[in-house]
Amino acid sequence: MDLILVNRNLRLKDNAALFYGSLSQNYRVIYLYDKCYWNSNGRSKVQFGFFLESLEELDASLKKLNSSVEVFEGNFSELRKYIDENYPQSKIHVNHTTDTSYFRNNFSDFKKHFDRNERILIYSDFGVQTGDVNRDKWAFEWNKLMKKNLLDIPKPNIKSSHIGLTTVLEFKNKFKSDKKTTFQSGGSSKAYELLNSFLMDRSHGYSRNMSSPIEAETSCSRLSPHISFGTISIREIYQKLEAFYPFSNNKSDLNSFRKRLYWHCHFIQKLETEPELEYCSMHRMCDNLREKENKELIEKWITGQTGYPFMDACIKYLRENGWINFRMRAMIMSFASYNLWQPWQLTSPLLAELFVDYEPGIHIPQVQMQSGVTGINLPRIYSVTKQSRDQDADGIWIKKIIPSLEGLDPDEIHDANLNGSYIPRIVDHKESSKFARDKIWAARKGQEFKTIARSVYLKHGSRKRRSA
């Protein structure tokens, strides 16, 4: 019998572990539920709700193939013992996942154990490359991978049987549904709906609208949690995009979207290549920049009490929806790292916990980029007051989210100049930006900084020119 482990690849189609593991037509599908994983760096209930819905849909689809998902509750070491005792001959099929240290270290021991007698087969996922990666050829390899034929759905099991683990229904019943309805729903069917509506209709104006938290809600694809939990493969998205492209009137929008599919894997590759990035700045000299933390400031930032209405509205919107657009994520992070001058290692997981789409390989390098610690990207300090004016000139969106501001003058709202009508500002925006700019540019000056930055570029830098 073959054993297939599913993790964050919760789809039937173009799923290598499921496809190859099913060829014997005598296989079982296991999900390892490790409580500690769901409490590790950046993980939260916000993501768990989406995950559970996606697992349920996969289970329902597998039932039509005489199969199902069974849940093993424990950790990788307990799963290893269970497999050794009960399935000493079975091959184990699993898709590679780039994740944070808790998962990576435990999976690595599991893999080593089964590697010894060649029982574990690990399939690559996304366009992320493992082993020795040549950044100069990376884009070429990515394109090649995206053009390969999609894998078919798994073969049916010949006989339906269970190995006696927890069923998905039993598992689901253990969790009271505390998922908020405003968060996105999981499952492959939802991913296809989003992709179709985006290609056919919503992508019109995507490149322009993506910067606005108001427009982006419908103009962006909103596929991110589906890509993170693998309810659809990046390759399938890419191929559907290519098939639709010649007929589209929004070609420049779709070109921007295609670029982002590439960035997805390009970013994850950074964490895959250098797992230490979870805790260390890409440019190690930047780790000494922000040594002292201020828990009170961090708490006010992450709960939307900075005294800057636009900033607070963005955080409240994110808390309500589990998602916000790229520009606002960058501004939120920039505020914590530059204006509040807090270490990104502490703020990064708090922000990640709010995202339904948390993808460590994107989140951590993006956090570092918006904190000016990569050494290879020019530091950008977002002006909250400018973004407030640019994105919500009349303050309508802000007032909808913070009704106590109703009736106040938009200019005063943008400048956070509200004299007692709103909570006080926790920092002066102009002064703190100047402080941060001086610090960051002073750190970048010396030859040693430049030499290290060069080696960061060789390891992680994109060989493509970036444009919107």
Ligand SMILES: Cc1cc2nc3c(=O)[nH]c(=O)nc-3n(C[C@H](O)[C@H](O)[C@H](O)COP(=O)(O)OP(=O)(O)OC[C@H]3O[C@@H](n4cnc5c(N)ncnc54)[C@H](O)[C@@H]3O)c2cc1C
């Ligand atoms: C501080 C910060 C943290 C972030 N954390 C995450 C995260 O945890 N998970 C996540 O998926 N994205 C993250 N992003 C990137 C980006 O904000 C989201 O991918 C995007 O907003 C998701 O919405 P969408 O699916 O509608 O995107 P679309 O604009 O429709 O893009 C399609 C897909 O392309 C990929 N993508 C888009 N933008 C980027 C980018 N800049 N870098 C890498 N891949 C990209 C995503 O997979 C996305 O789903 C982060 C950005 C910042 C600045």
